[in-house]
Each structure stands twice: as structure tokens, then as C-alpha cells.
Amino acid sequence: MRAEDQVAMNSKQTQHERILVVFPHPDDEAFVAAGTLAMYIEGGAQVTYACLTLGEMGRNMGIPPFANRVSLPAIRKEELAASCLAIGIQDLRMLGFHDKMIEFEDQQRLDSMILGLLKELTPSLVITFYPRYSVHPDHDATGVAVARTIGQLTVAERPLVHCIAFASNHEKVIGKADVTVDVTSFLAKKMASIRSHRSQFQAAELVGNRELTDEEIRNRFGTEQFWTYRFD
């Protein structure tokens, strides 16, 4: 994408007044969309984050481990609230589904919850995971449910849907991301959001146990990418 197109796109994106984010796990928002959300919010957007689970079955328990299966949900709940505060998200909904079980949930229950949010909020933009190209079964099932629910609206009613994809084969099938957001101006908020997830961010494959340099942070977290979901 040419630099001027990206600037144009970024300023256009900040025009969204109401945005609905649907992810299954506390921390999904931090790693994949915190900078973009902070940017929209600075542009005046009201953001609702519908977080389906409390990450009850997560493997990261802190280093050394300070959580267990019983204490984890309460810890993740606090971390999620702190992350939303760091980003500036005004409306956090914790929806009480069980981690790892989204793909097995009653579809009607899931869809009617999503439809309820769409009717209540009438967002112009919805951010979720790309159906089938987001690695974790909960991510995929969340994206499928959002796409299925929005697909049942009339074309005029449908919000724009931006999806995150990161399966190893995703570009071969769905092409390159069509939305690239430079979030370097919002990295302080994004890193504060990531660090709010204290039981998770130390994981070696994410941030590791050491302090990253500013350059490493920019390279690793300075850009966020989305695929516009096509309903045809």
C-alpha cells in the first residue's frame, strides 16, 4: 500500500463512531488490535469489547506460576479490565462462555447474543477473527459465528467487518491483508494493554522474560493488519 493511501485509510478509519469487537479470550484485544482501537478511540469512537470467555483454560500461569485452574478466571478478569482501561475501551462485556468450548456451544445462543449486540449498538465496524484462519478453535468459532450472524442481516444493515488471520497458510487462501494500520503513535497504550495481562505476556513466544528495546517493540507491535470480510 502506498504511504498516502495508508494515511487516507487511517484518517477514514477514525471516523467510526461505534465499534464492536468480538474476541474469545482476554488478551486477544491486546496483541491484535490494541493500537487500532486506541487510534479509533482518540478519533472519537465508542468501543464495545464483547469478550466471550475468561481464558479459563489458558496454559500461561505466570513465571513462576502464580495461577491455577481455580484462580485463573478471576485473575484474567482483572487483567482484562486493566487492559481495556489502558486502551480506553469504554464498554467491556464479559459474556461468560467457557474457554475452549466456543465451537461446541449452542449456535443459536451464540448467534442471538451477537445479534443482540449488533441491534443494540448498531456499529459501523466489527472486529473479530477471520473464520477458519485464526489457529485457535475458539478464534475460528468466534469468527464463524460473527460472520454467520452478520451475513443474515440485509446488505444495508451490515457493518464493515475487519478480521484478524494468522494461520500459517492464510495468505495463500485469503490473500494479503487489505487494511494495514500504523499504530506506532499508540504503542504506549498497546504495550500497557499487553502488560496488563500479567499471567500471559511473559510467555516466551510472545514477549519473553526480558525488556524489549523500543526498536523491537516498533518492529513487532507497530503495525496491525486486518482482512475485510467479504460476504459474497
Place this chain on the structure above:
Amino acid sequence: MLPLHPQDIQFRLDRLAGQDLYLHLELTTGAYATHLDSTRPSGSAFISNAIVHYTHGSISGTAPYRVGLKTADGWVYAEGLTHVDEKETERLIMAGHDSQGKLIVALQLSREKF
């Protein structure tokens, strides 16, 4: 969570024997195992709030530890246990973590539902 001491666990297993208990048993590689290393299959299983009644339970091995619970008709078994929730007095909450702190296995017993 603190590294477990087998004598303490044995004492607590003995105290919980012979009664209906709620069990949480889990083994997991995490959902990202294959994504991070294509040679490694992702695999996990968990069962929560199953009711078990064991006649005899023991802990064995050197860290990480194994626990076996003998029930009227079968067994409950977990390997790789390293830690226990030291603050719990009634419930027994054990877990096995790898060198990065990630959960591998969880074995929990309680008189009340989890």
C-alpha cells in the same frame, strides 16, 4: 502455587479418600502447539466436575510426580505434577508446569464443585 512436597500430598490424599469428590483432570499441549512447531501435534483433554470416589490414593516418583487414585471400578492417573496451591486447606489443587511456567497437567479434587 508452590513446588509440591510428596509427604504433604500423601497426607491430603489420605484425608480425601473414601468419599464422593469433584474431580478436574486435564492434560494439554495448548492449542498453539502445531502452529508454533509443525512437528508437534496439539492435544488436550479435560474433564471437569466428574464425581469420583477413591478407596486408595498415592503419590509417587521424584519431581515431577505421579498420582494414582484407585476407584471401585478403575483408576484416575496423572503424571507430570510439580505444584500445589498452598493456600487451599480443603481442596487439593495440583498442577504440572513446564520450564516456562506453562500448564501441562492439572489434577484437582474437592468436596464442592469447581
